[in-house]
Amino acid sequence: MAGKTLYDKLWDDHVVHREDDGSCLIYIDRQLLHEVTSPQAFDGLRMAGRQPWRVSRNLAVADHNVPTDHRDQGIADPVSRLQVETLDKNCAEFAITEFDMSDIRQGIVHVVGPEQGATLPGMTVVCGDSHTSTHGASAALAFGIGTSEVEHALATQCLVQKKAKNMLIKVNGQVGPGVTAKDIVLAIIGKIGTAGGTGYTIEFAGEAIRALSMEGRMTVCNMAIEAGARAGLVAVDDTTIDYYRGRPYAPQGDDWNMAVRYWQRLHSDSDAQFDKIVTLNAAEIKPQVTWGTSPEMVVAVDACVPDPEQEADPVKREGMQRALQYMGLQANQKITDIRVDRVFIGSCTNSRIEDLRQAAAVIEGHHKADSVKQVLIVPGSGLVKQQAEAEGLDKIFIAAGFEWREPGCSMCLAMNADRLEAGEHCASTSNRNFEGRQGYGGRTHLVSPAMAAAAAIAGHFVNVAELNPGASS
Amino acid sequence: MKAFTQLTALVAPLDRANVDTDAIIPKQFLKSIRRAGFGPYLFDEWRYLDRGEPEMDCSNRPLNPDFVLNQPQYQGAQILLTRENFGCGSSREHAPWALEDYGFRAIIAPSFADIFFNNCFKNGVLPIVLSAELVESLFQEISAGYQLSIDLDAQTITTPSGRLIGFNVDENRRHRLLNGLDDIGLTLQQAEKIKAYETERAQRAPWLFKDA
Numbered sequence: 001m002a003g004k005t006l007y008d009k010l011w012d013d014h015v016v017h018r019e020d021d022g023s024c025l026i027y028i029d030r031q032l033l034h035e036v037t038s039p040q041a042f043d044g045l046r047m048a049g050r051q052p053w054r055v056s057r058n059l060a061v062a063d064h065n066v067p068t069d070h071r072d073q074g075i076a077d078p079v080s081r082l083q084v085e086t087l088d089k090n091c092a093e094f095a096i097t098e099f100d101m102s103d104i105r106q107g108i109v110h111v112v113g114p115e116q117g118a119t120l121p122g123m124t125v126v127c128g129d130s131h132t133s134t135h136g137a138s139a140a141l142a143f144g145i146g147t148s149e150v151e152h153a154l155a156t157q158c159l160v161q162k163k164a165k166n167m168l169i170k171v172n173g174q175v176g177p178g179v180t181a182k183d184i185v186l187a188i189i190g191k192i193g194t195a196g197g198t199g200y201t202i203e204f205a206g207e208a209i210r211a212l213s214m215e216g217r218m219t220v221c222n223m224a225i226e227a228g229a230r231a232g233l234v235a236v237d238d239t240t241i242d243y244y245r246g247r248p249y250a251p252q253g254d255d256w257n258m259a260v261r262y263w264q265r266l267h268s269d270s271d272a273q274f275d276k277i278v279t280l281n282a283a284e285i286k287p288q289v290t291w292g293t294s295p296e297m298v299v300a301v302d303a304c305v306p307d308p309e310q311e312a313d314p315v316k317r318e319g320m321q322r323a324l325q326y327m328g329l330q331a332n333q334k335i336t337d338i339r340v341d342r343v344f345i346g347s348c349t350n351s352r353i354e355d356l357r358q359a360a361a362v363i364e365g366h367h368k369a370d371s372v373k374q375v376l377i378v379p380g381s382g383l384v385k386q387q388a389e390a391e392g393l394d395k396i397f398i399a400a401g402f403e404w405r406e407p408g409c410s411m412c413l414a415m416n417a418d419r420l421e422a423g424e425h426c427a428s429t430s431n432r433n434f435e436g437r438q439g440y441g442g443r444t445h446l447v448s449p450a451m452a453a454a455a456a457i458a459g460h461f462v463n464v465a466e467l468n469p470g471a472s473s
Numbered sequence: 474m475k476a477f478t479q480l481t482a483l484v485a486p487l488d489r490a491n492v493d494t495d496a497i498i499p500k501q502f503l504k505s506i507r508r509a510g511f512g513p514y515l516f517d518e519w520r521y522l523d524r525g526e527p528e529m530d531c532s533n534r535p536l537n538p539d540f541v542l543n544q545p546q547y548q549g550a551q552i553l554l555t556r557e558n559f560g561c562g563s564s565r566e567h568a569p570w571a572l573e574d575y576g577f578r579a580i581i582a583p584s585f586a587d588i589f590f591n592n593c594f595k596n597g598v599l600p601i602v603l604s605a606e607l608v609e610s611l612f613q614e615i616s617a618g619y620q621l622s623i624d625l626d627a628q629t630i631t632t633p634s635g636r637l638i639g640f641n642v643d644e645n646r647r648h649r650l651l652n653g654l655d656d657i658g659l660t661l662q663q664a665e666k667i668k669a670y671e672t673e674r675a676q677r678a679p680w681l682f683k684d685a
């Protein structure tokens with residue numbers, strides 16, 4: 001019999017019950033909650049007179065609606081405020097641990113989970129948010145769910161699921177200077193498309209993935225969902241284990257040793273069978289910039305905006321034309337000629353300490369271009385912010401004319417006050433460049449933190465690999 | 474989800490056809506963060522003389538005296554008697570949420586819109602289809618204090634005069650509603666398996682079961 005994939009192992013370890021039709025009751029080790037998708041789930045529990053099955057397996061944090069400045073003044077928008085207050089109340093009523101807005105540990109749910117060791121290797125992790133795939137970086141089976149499933153997981157610690165197929169994406173070799181985890185995952189999405197991973201759990205492997213820090217692996221897994229896969233995975237290695245040692249929610253003492261022994265088997269067997277294998281050569285990946293309104297509309301920074309006339313598929317061609325129209329770009333225009341109006345460095349994709357270091361390294365001693373209206377730096381959590389300040393990164397950002405903000409989702413989805421004006425181009429380290437995502441009519445270009453910072457200084461996209469050969473992944 | 478077995482309750486007659494879900498719960502209330510609490514806004518535009526907004530305190534709003542649910546003899550009604558194609562329009566699950574939150578547990582009509590009909594079963598509300606003639610006869614009989622007894626297991630309705638009316642609900646839905654089984658309820662039927670899994674897994678991965 002063939003060996004098992006990492007996904008097979010994680011799945012098999014969590015099956016509580018298997019139905020004849022193949023659907024399984026899967027045990028959930030950790031649920032993360034935030035204010036937007038949980039209120040109706042809590043109401044559902046109350047109406048049915050139910051209690052959480054294992055209250056300690058839930059952890060809540062408000063992130064989507066929180067303001068990133070003037071925290072002391074609370075939330076101005078009443079609808080946003082009510083959502084956040086509702087989370088506070090629900091957590092108090094059901095005795096669920098919550099990092100509220102005043103807690104130093106507050107931040108974006110997918111930054112907070114690993115940072116606290118609340119999401120660990122080998123766990124099943126769910127959250128009412130599609131970017132839950134982030135947590136797969138530690139070989140946890142992590143995926144986003146809807147509100148009724150949030151309630152289901154609260155009430156039963158289980159979900160009814162059908163198993164996905166196995167995909168392996170191997171990134172062989174080493175990336176060149178200035179090329180980061182973000183560029184790797186954008187290149188992957190550019191290659192397989194936004195539906196390429198639909199129906200699969202993707203395991204990311206190969207030398208270039210192994211060489212990434214945990215934070216880089218989180219960036220890659222975060223965007224598995226943008227490739228259509230609900231979950232992304234990276235096998236456990238020493239990098240993983242070192243990352244979790246000493247985290248507040250990680251096991252201690254004998255438990256730690258036992259956990260490490262268990263985690264060390266969390267990799268695909270050498271003879272495991274995958275339903276699909278995709279290979280990339282890391283050395284060929286250059287810093288990436290999206291030019292359109294889907295993450296798959298991406299090219300290398302030294303390339304030009306593609307020409308729809310060159311596209312044979314009429315459906316694709318029309319999609320490209322629509323995207324160019326929305327983005328206000330011309331076919332064959334050089335990417336480095338695209339001017340940026342605002343820059344956003346943040347989101348669950350790129351708001352961790354290494355991302356901020358990456359950005360700071362590029363801008364030190366420079367100032368943002370006058371034509372750039374605003375550069376927002378939004379750390380992923382209060383602890384990331386604290387760390388950055390301890391390293392003096394905030395001073396570098398402020399000296400460069402950047403705004404140093406409080407943690408939250410911010411301009412990733414513009415649910416709080418941070419947003420683009422119609423027609424503005426934004427170099428953004430977030431994960432979705434959909435129409436209107438960062439504000440009505442806003443034009444998002446997805447890039448790495450280093451690329452975003454470089455664009456802030458130049459006022460247009462530049463190839464960070466040439467600008468600063470020292471900055472690497 | 475609340476189980477539905479037997480119900481003897483006051484009936485409110487809503488003598489309109491094609492009542493759509495926007496009438497049942499107007500769109501501005503969908504902004505709510507809640508699934509409960511829609512009851513005060515049920516039939517908002519018919520019930521009140523002013524325009525309702527989410528989170529509004531309804532206790533002081535001007536009531537429309539002509540609307541059936543505002544009439545004293547129908548206070549506390551749990552059964553709604555209405556006309557054909559009830560619940561048409563948008564698929565919003567807020568509609569059965571609002572009906573249930575108000576206190577309705579059963580709706581009797583000659584026909585229902587499909588999505589609404591399904592949504593009712595997910596939320597502990599029993600939609601009963603009777604022929605147009607039978608519905609008409611019930612409308613004729615209604616007077617102050619008129620109550621019906623519904624028995625889901627036997628699939629019968631008993632009128633105050635003792636008349637027995639049969640109805641039909643498909644077996645699977647009936648089973649779920651009788652036992653109050655939603656998806657969560659069904660999973661909870663496996664509670665012993667979940668516990669056994671936890672016990673076994675706690676041996677292999679004790680660090681996941683030390684609840685601080």
Ligand code: SF4
Nearest residue numbers: 131347348409412413
């Ligand atoms: S940072 Fe953006 S993508 Fe991530 S959880 Fe927040 S809104 Fe979603």
